[in-house]
Amino acid sequence: MPAAELMTCMEVWGGNATADSGVVMAGLDAWVYCKPFGGAAGGGDVYYVSSCATGRIHRLLVADVSGHGAAVCDLAGELRGLMRRYVNHLDQTRFVRSMNEQFAALARGGCFATAVVTTFFGPTGRLSLCNAGHPPPLLYRARQKKWTLLDEQAPPSAEIANIPLGIEEATDYRAFDARLHLGDLVLCYSDCLIESRDADGQMLGPEGLLRVAQTLEMSEPASFIPALLAAIGARAEGNLSADDVTVLLFRPNGLGERVAMRDRLLAPLRLLRAIGGGGSVPWPDFTLANVGGALLPPLSRLWRPRPQR
Secondary structure, three states: OOOOEEOOOOOEEEEEEOEEEEEEOOOEEEEEEEEOHHHOOEEEEEEEEEEOOOOOEEEEEEEEEOOOOHHHHHHHHHHHHHHHHOOOOOOOHHHHHHHHHHHHHOHHHOOOEEEEEEEEEOOOOEEEEEEEEOOOOEEEEOOOOEEEEOOOOOOOOOOOOOOOEOOOOOOOOOOEEEEOOOOOEEEEEOOOOOOOEOOOOOEOHHHHHHHHHHOOOOOOHHHHHHHHHHHHHOOOOOOOOOOOEEEEEEEEOOOOOOOOHHHHHHHHHHHHHHHHOOOOOOOOOOOHHHHHHHHOHHHHHHOOOOOOO
16 A cells, blocks of 8 residues: 555545545544446545544545446535535534435435444544444454454344435434544445455355454554455455445554644634635534633543434
């Protein structure tokens, strides 16, 4: 995988085109691989990464949109606009709700999507995650040297929630959170990986993907995605060849625990520049942890992810 590039504050990076890149942010390192089906210029898988004005809030998503072609490319552009609109929001509630409303408006044309949306807050190391019908991410704990499924088990009596985007405009989207430590990794991916076959012809599924991941060397995260795809491809003929393939891997790098004075001072200027650029204004959510924490770092500790409604 190519050398990682430095991602600046207030930047939104991604789309639905071919990618094999690494990016370094103030609080996270990330690696993205995307290969649209059939060598197309753009596929149904969409990936985005964003960083807020102070470099403390990082949002990452992987979505699998029904269909291909120009319609998906247009939708990918609209999702970029939503990422920009909410780039300074610590709480991802409104962002996920807006995504669902956007897909609900397109539902008559049969357009819907599964998606996993994550928000990482550097000062606390907390990751908030919302899964809208998407395969569950994998979590690697460096201390235990073990992969697990990053999934919240809803109680049996719970109402139907977290269904794919665009199915029901009024649906409930719950979020849960996890603490990430240095060396921990989170892997998000499209369903092509778990729909691949094992040597006995059985579909891998999330548990099978987990077993494959556990067999791989973890000393160099930048080499993990190529190794994972090679291991899956070697299990059965035709694996990873019948659909778009997208993988997003990220880890905390320890650089986001404190906001540099320079970023604190430049944050208002970045916001003003974005406002001057037109479009939806990327205002922050005015919470004590977000706005107050940018000025007085200890206030960042007040943030607790809350359920999506």
